[in-house]
Amino acid sequence: MIPQTVEFDEVSKFYGEVLGVNHVSLSIPPGITSLVGPNGAGKTTLMNLMTGLIHPDDGSIRMRGLSPRDPENLMRITGYATQYDASPRWATGFNFISTSLLLFGYSRAEAEEKAWRALQQLRLTEAAHRKIAAYSKGMRQRIRLAQAIAHEPEILVLDEPLNGLDPLVRAETIALFHQWAAQGRHVVLSSHVLQEVDVISDQIVLISNGMVVAEGKIRNVREEIHERPSQFIVRCRNASRVASVLFKEDHITEVRLNEDRMGLLVMTRDREQFSRAISRIALDGFGIDAVIPADENVDALYEYLIGEGR
Amino acid sequence: MAVYKRGYQRYQGPITSYWTRFMVLPRFAWRRMFQQRLVPLLMVIAMIWPLLCAIFIYLTNHAELLKGFSKQFQSFISINGNFFLVFMIVQADFALFLAALTGPGLIAPDLANNALPLYFSRPLRRSDYAFARLATLFVLISLVTWVPGILLFGMQVGMAGSDWLHGNWRLGFGVVAGFAIWGLLVSLVAMASSAYTKMKAVSGGLVLGFFFIMGGLSGMVNVIFRVTWGNALSPQWASRRIWCAMLGVDPNEGPGVAACALVLLSFMLLLAIVIERKLRPIEVIT
Numbered sequence: 002m003i004p005q006t007v008e009f010d011e012v013s014k015f016y017g018e019v020l021g022v023n024h025v026s027l028s029i030p031p032g033i034t035s036l037v038g039p040n041g042a043g044k045t046t047l048m049n050l051m052t053g054l055i056h057p058d059d060g061s062i063r064m065r066g067l068s069p070r071d072p073e074n075l076m077r078i079t080g081y082a083t084q085y086d087a088s089p090r091w092a093t094g095f096n097f098i099s100t101s102l103l104l105f106g107y108s109r110a111e112a113e114e115k116a117w118r119a120l121q122q123l124r125l126t127e128a129a130h131r132k133i134a135a136y137s138k139g140m141r142q143r144i145r146l147a148q149a150i151a152h153e154p155e156i157l158v159l160d161e162p163l164n165g166l167d168p169l170v171r172a173e174t175i176a177l178f179h180q181w182a183a184q185g186r187h188v189v190l191s192s193h194v195l196q197e198v199d200v201i202s203d204q205i206v207l208i209s210n211g212m213v214v215a216e217g218k219i220r221n222v223r224e225e226i227h228e229r230p231s232q233f234i235v236r237c238r239n240a241s242r243v244a245s246v247l248f249k250e251d252h253i254t255e256v257r258l259n260e261d262r263m264g265l266l267v268m269t270r271d272r273e274q275f276s277r278a279i280s281r282i283a284l285d286g287f288g289i290d291a292v293i294p295a296d297e298n299v300d301a302l303y304e305y306l307i308g309e310g311r
Numbered sequence: 312m313a314v315y316k317r318g319y320q321r322y323q324g325p326i327t328s329y330w331t332r333f334m335v336l337p338r339f340a341w342r343r344m345f346q347q348r349l350v351p352l353l354m355v356i357a358m359i360w361p362l363l364c365a366i367f368i369y370l371t372n373h374a375e376l377l378k379g380f381s382k383q384f385q386s387f388i389s390i391n392g393n394f395f396l397v398f399m400i401v402q403a404d405f406a407l408f409l410a411a412l413t414g415p416g417l418i419a420p421d422l423a424n425n426a427l428p429l430y431f432s433r434p435l436r437r438s439d440y441a442f443a444r445l446a447t448l449f450v451l452i453s454l455v456t457w458v459p460g461i462l463l464f465g466m467q468v469g470m471a472g473s474d475w476l477h478g479n480w481r482l483g484f485g486v487v488a489g490f491a492i493w494g495l496l497v498s499l500v501a502m503a504s505s506a507y508t509k510m511k512a513v514s515g516g517l518v519l520g521f522f523f524i525m526g527g528l529s530g531m532v533n534v535i536f537r538v539t540w541g542n543a544l545s546p547q548w549a550s551r552r553i554w555c556a557m558l559g560v561d562p563n564e565g566p567g568v569a570a571c572a573l574v575l576l577s578f579m580l581l582l583a584i585v586i587e588r589k590l591r592p593i594e595v596i597t
Contacts, residue, residue: 049428049592049593052428052431052432053431054428054431054432054592054593055592055593072431072433072434072435072436073434073436074434076432076433076434076435077322077434078321079432080432081428081432083425083428083429083432085424085425085426085428085429087424087425087426087428087429088429089424089426091343100335100339101429101433103327103332103335104332104335104336104433104434104435105326105332105433105434106326106327106331106332106434107324107326107327108325108327111324148429149432152322153322155319155321184319185319186319
């Protein structure tokens with residue numbers, strides 16, 4: 002049976018004396034995985050390693066069972082959109098995509114059909130026969146994505162895929178990511194826009210200084226950070242009374258009242274005890290409208306795990 | 312999470328052969344090259360000399376047309392190794408100019424635009440890319456070198472008959488093999504300069520510069536050390552020395568075939584190393 006994960010086993014990569022990534026071990030399941038980290042953290046290095054553009058000095062990588070040293074097979078199931086706007090300006094969008102598909106070994110008719118489908122998915126059919134030189138920045142970004150998806154790969158590696166896209170296309174592209182992930186494909190992407198990562202990702206990989214700081218589902222990663230109290234927003238009608246009840250709990254470290262007196266920001270060392278406490282309070286008739294985790298997002302994780310170390 | 316249970320199907324259909332895929336890059340490179348006006352122009356100019364040579368072959372094979380000339384002249388204009396050597400020397404220069412004109416557009420733009428990751432994100436090895444670029448140039452150079460050369464040889468065989476072929480078959484071999492060596496050398500120089508500098512104009516200058524500088528250097532060595540072995544440092548001289556041996560022509564004074572072959576081989580090896588080092592999908596600056 003073909004393995005369905007992207008595996009990094011103790012992978013290290015150095016550029017001369019400069020650290021790329023160090024002792025990275027990862028097991029990425031299908032779905033949308035975001036690589037998050039500051040500039041120079043090693044995100045692009047990880048992507049280049051996955052696609053075999055560079056090879057590790059140490060350790061091994063398997064992409065659904067295939068080695069990145071075997072581009073003949075790997076690149077048939079992998080699509081890569083690099084951060085560079087390298088599409089040939091002299092070619093039309095359609096020619097660029099269909100020609101690159103010929104390199105995969107598709108017949109001309111099949112290559113043209115697949116190229117057209119990719120352009121349709123990225124809403125580029127109207128500009129298909131225009132030269133790429135005449136494309137806007139957003140359109141060039143879309144053609145970059147189109148060339149990566151045209152051969153319908155099962156692993157998509159996308160470096161900053163949403164940069165330069167207008168809100169409508171951005172939303173449609175995110176929907177495409179979800180559609181691909183739902184089919185059981187890998188979508189590995191990097192982004193600096195943390196709010197976006199939050200919405201898109203099934204799991205995240207936080208990288209800093211070439212090392213993986215955390216990986217997994219956002220909630221699971223947050224639960225592992227014991228030294229930082231979890232934050233919850235509680236919307237309720239009688240906020241001062243709820244606050245006074247919560248203060249009696251040992252695990253509560255801080256409670257802040259909202260200015261409108263209709264809500265609280267609660268910090269707790271124990272999420273489960275908090276959950277039980279809030280259920281009790283609700284059953285006692287305090288009128289709890291909503292309990293929302295306030296730091297169960299990439300922004301907070303980034304701040305806790307990477308931001309503080311900087 | 313089994314992928315096949317979730318609607319995605321890996322492509323199972325037929326794929327084209329390796330060579331069909333390999334030829335995609337040269338085909339598109341040729342199309343781009345012939346969009347430049349200078350390339351077809353130079354190709355046409357490069358055909359003038361073979362045309363004149365064809366006329367020469369026709370004349371030498373039609374004795375009635377040479378009746379008015381002296382016996383000495385009639386014996387002078389025969390089709391032999393010297394004839395093909397002169398043909399090769401002229402065409403080799405056209406090949407060099409063609410390489411200087413088209414070679415820089417092969418790799419330099421890909422490096423300047425960071426397009427190599429785009430190529431290597433295909434089922435394509437680094438060696439495939441390099442050979443495809445080499446083939447692009449080698450085939451183009453062949454069109455002005457051994458292809459007209461072998462046509463001239465064929466024309467002479469057709470007119471002079473099988474007896475001539477029996478005694479001169481090595482000329483045909485010499486033209487093809489000699490031009491193959493030259494074409495390979497020129498293509499490698501053009502590729503290396505294209506990979507070394509990201510600017511097309513500089514790269515073109517470098518191709519011509521390489522041959523002029525090495526020619527000048529070989530002359531300097533000869534003068535300073537009062538030797539003739541310095542000639543081997545000139546790729547043109549070394550190539551011509553090998554052509555002479557292949558065509559059975561008396562060579563000029565200088566190093567032998569083996570020494571020249573060794574020098575050319577060393578040049579090719581060094582150029583291949585430059586290409587290998589520069590042709591990386593990711594440029595790493597440490």
